[in-house]
Amino acid sequence: MKRTNISLSCLAVIFLLSSCYTSKISHGNLTVDSPTVKVNSVKNHSLIEGLIPLNKGYEAKNFVGDKTNYMTKSQITFVDGLLRFITLGIYTPSTTSFHVHENESLAK
Template sequence: MKTSKIKFCLMALVCVLMTSCYTSRVANGNISITEPTVKVNSQKNHFLLWGLLPLGQTQVAKEYVGDKKNYTAETTWTFVDGLLNCITLGIYTPTTTNYYVPIGDVKN
């Protein structure tokens, strides 16, 4: 009984520590990663087997940023993504992709 409590606490600690881990940011067009941007959209990505097999169709950034040529795509694990990965032991591995455009390209 005591070992199961310790295992649960360790798994919970790992989930908390993995919050916002594995973040990658890619700039497209004439924009730098450090330029001020505004979040315009977000998309959940679904994978199996530690991210090796995508579920569904591959996402196209144009669907999320429109006709913008300058944008930044940031793929990250949220807390919920990491928790689901831990619960399923890596069988289901979701990620979240956020799309950003430069402040000057946003229509008011």
């Protein structure tokens, strides 16, 4: 019984300490509340709470083409937070996704 309580306590701590961080940045005339469509995403890998990036730099035009109105959404998902927690902040993944207005497509 005591072992079950300790396991549940550890599980509760993991869920409470892992939060999902999200940041949206709009470029051009697009607002963060505009209806958008996700066109691509990239996984960011870094060390020591993001101080040492392991990915090479990338440009948004590689993901959204020649669009000037787009939105980038950077987030730490639950899985990213769990990996961060397990490695004590040594490995810190995050995800960046690229969105364009729903009336536009990459083919235009």
